[in-house]
Amino acid sequence: MSAHAHRELTKNQALVFGSLSDAGGPLTAYAILDLLREDGFRAPLQVYRALDKLVEFGMVHRLESLNAFVACSHKDCTGHGSAAFAICEKCGDVREFTPDDAVGLLKNWTESQGFALARTTIELRGTCKGCVASG
Amino acid sequence: MSAHAHRELTKNQALVFGSLSDAGGPLTAYAILDLLREDGFRAPLQVYRALDKLVEFGMVHRLESLNAFVACSHKDCTGHGSAAFAICEKCGDVREFTPDDAVGLLKNWTESQGFALARTTIELRGTCKGCVASG
DNA sequence: CTGTTTATGTTATGTTGTAACACAGATAGC
DNA sequence: GCTATCTGTGTTACAACATAACATAAACAG
Ligand SMILES: [Zn+2]
Ligand SMILES: [Zn+2]
Ligand SMILES: [Zn+2]
Ligand SMILES: [Zn+2]
Numbered sequence: 001m002s003a004h005a006h007r008e009l010t011k012n013q014a015l016v017f018g019s020l021s022d023a024g025g026p027l028t029a030y031a032i033l034d035l036l037r038e039d040g041f042r043a044p045l046q047v048y049r050a051l052d053k054l055v056e057f058g059m060v061h062r063l064e065s066l067n068a069f070v071a072c073s074h075k076d077c078t079g080h081g082s083a084a085f086a087i088c089e090k091c092g093d094v095r096e097f098t099p100d101d102a103v104g105l106l107k108n109w110t111e112s113q114g115f116a117l118a119r120t121t122i123e124l125r126g127t128c129k130g131c132v133a134s135g
Numbered sequence: 136m137s138a139h140a141h142r143e144l145t146k147n148q149a150l151v152f153g154s155l156s157d158a159g160g161p162l163t164a165y166a167i168l169d170l171l172r173e174d175g176f177r178a179p180l181q182v183y184r185a186l187d188k189l190v191e192f193g194m195v196h197r198l199e200s201l202n203a204f205v206a207c208s209h210k211d212c213t214g215h216g217s218a219a220f221a222i223c224e225k226c227g228d229v230r231e232f233t234p235d236d237a238v239g240l241l242k243n244w245t246e247s248q249g250f251a252l253a254r255t256t257i258e259l260r261g262t263c264k265g266c267v268a269s270g
Numbered sequence: 271c272t273g274t275t276t277a278t279g280t281t282a283t284g285t286t287g288t289a290a291c292a293c294a295g296a297t298a299g300c
Numbered sequence: 301g302c303t304a305t306c307t308g309t310g311t312t313a314c315a316a317c318a319t320a321a322c323a324t325a326a327a328c329a330g
Contacts, residue, residue, distance in 0.1 A: 010277060030316070043280060048318065053277095064199040065256050067286095067317060084241065086250050099244060105237040106219065106259060113230070114264030115221050121200050121258040124241060129249030145308065165286070178311060183287065188308095202286060202317095271330105278325075286317065294309075300302085 009054075015039055016050035017071065020060060026068035026094055063087070063094070065123045070094055082120040088128035090135060095128070150174055151185035152206065155195060161203035161229055198222070198229070200258045205229055217255040223263035225270060230263075 009017060019035045020027055027035075029047045041047065051069055054060035058079025060069050066087065073096040074080060082103045086095045103120060110117045127135070144152060154170045155162055162170075164182045176182065186204055189195035193214025195204050201222065208231040209215060217238045221230045238255060245252040262270070 012278075028317075044318070045320095046279075049277080064258070086245060086248065086252075088250075089253065095248070095250075097244060099241055102237040102240040102244075105240065106234055106257070109232065109234060109237075110221060110259060110261065113221065114267060115223075115230075115259070116262040116267050117221075117259055118224070118261040119259075121256060121260070122241070123199070123256040124245060124250070124252055124254075125256070126245065126253040127251040132249060132251050147309075163286075179287070180289095181310075184308080274327100274329080276325100276327075279323080281322090282320085284317105284319070286315100288315070289313085291312090292310080294307105296307080297305085299304085 010050075012041075012046055013050045013053055015041070016047060017054055017059060020054075020069060020071040023071075025092065026063055026066055026070040028066075028068045032069075061085070061096070063123060064121050065125070070096070072096070082122065084122035084124065086124045086126065086128070088131055089125055090127050090131035093128050093130075145185075145188075147176075147181055148185045148188055150176070151182060152189055152194060155189075155204060155206040158206075160227065161198055161201055161205040163201075163203045167204075196220070196231070198258060199256050200260065205231070207231070217257065219257035219259065221259045221261065221263070223266055224260055225262050225266035228263050228265075 015036050016032055019032050029044060029051060032051075033041055033044055033047045036047070051060060051062075055062055055069075059072055059077055061072060061083055062069055063085060070085075072080075072083075081098055081100060083096050084099050084102075086097070088094075099122065102122075106120065107117055150171050151167055154167050164179060164186060167186075168176055168179055168182045171182070186195060186197075190197055190204075194207055194212060196207060196218055197204055198220060205220075207215075207218075216233055216235060218231050219234050219237075221232070223229075234257065237257075241255065242252055
C-alpha cells in the first residue's frame with residue numbers, strides 16, 4: 001500500500017489501488033481480480049467499478065494499448081495534466097511522464113480545428129535503456 | 136473501394152480494406168466480419184489476419200482506445216510518420232493528422248532517457264467542431 | 271424515518287482477440 | 301517432374317477483456 005491517504009477510498013477501491021501500488025507496474029483487471037480473491041473478490045465488476053473511480057480520481061491511469069491499469073507515479077496524486085507512457089516491449093516496464101510541450105502543440109492543432117479536447121492518450125512503444133544495453 | 140492499387144493485396148486483404156475504405160470511418164474487427172459474411176467470411180481470424188497485414192503495410196491504423204481500425208486517410212499510402220487521431224465522442228468522427236512537431240518533442244524525451252522508440256499511439260478524445268456548434 | 275445516493279454482491283452475457291490444426295497454391299531448387 | 305518451403309486460407313475451439321441486469325446494504329439529507 002502507499003500514499004493518497006488524503007482521499008477516503010472505499011474498501012474495494014483501497015484494495016484495488018493497493019494491488020496496483022504494490023505491483024509497481026501495470027496490471028490487467030483480471031490480474032487484479034486474481035490477486036484480490038483472498039480478500040473476497042469474486043467478480044470482474046468489483047475490480048472494474050473500483051478502477052473507474054480511481055481513474056476518475058486521477059490516481060490510476062489506463063493503458064489503452066495494453067488493456068491494463070497502472071497507479072499514478074506521483075505521490076499523493078489527485079490528478080495532473082496529460083500523462084504519457086513509455087512502454088518497453090522487452091521487459092514490460094512503464095515510465096510515466098508529462099510532456100506538456102508536446103501536448104501543447106497537439107492542443108494547438110485541435111484548437112485550430114475547432115475540436116474541443118477532453119483528454120489525451122499518448123503511449124510510446126519501444127525498448128527501454130536497460131533492455132537496449134542488454135540486448 | 137479505392138486507391139492503394141500499387142500493392143497486390145490478397146483476396147481477403149482487399150475485401151477487408153474495401154470495407155474500411157467504404158465505411159469512411161473506424162470499424163471493429165467483428166463489424167468487418169459481419170459486413171463480409173456475404174463474401175464468405177465465417178471467422179474472426181479471417182479479419183484479424185488481413186488487418187495485421189494491412190496495418191503492417193501502413194494502409195490501416197489501429198485505434199487503441201476504440202478497439203477499432205480505420206483506413207489511412209492518405210491516398211495510395213504505403214506508410215508514413217507517426218499519425219495521431221482526433222476522435223469525436225459525440226458523433227464518432229475520426230480525423231487523422233501527422234503532428235511531426237509534437238512527435239519530435241516526444242522523441243527528444245525518449246532519446247534523453249535512452250529509450251528506443253518504435254512506434255507511437257496518440258489519440259485525442261473530445262468534441263468535433265460540428266458537434267460543438269450543434270450542442 | 272423515508273427517499274435518495276452510493277457502494278456492493280452475483281449471475282449471466284457480450285465483445286475482442288488467439289491457439290491449434292488442416293489444407294491449398296505458389297515457387298524455388300534439385 | 302517432384303519435393304521443400306513459404307504464404308494464405310478455413311475451421312473449431314477457446315482465452316481475455318468488459319458490461320447488463322438485478323438484488324442488497326450502508327450512508328445521509330430532508
Ligand atoms: Zn499520473
Ligand atoms: Zn525493458
Ligand atoms: Zn495514415
Ligand atoms: Zn462530432
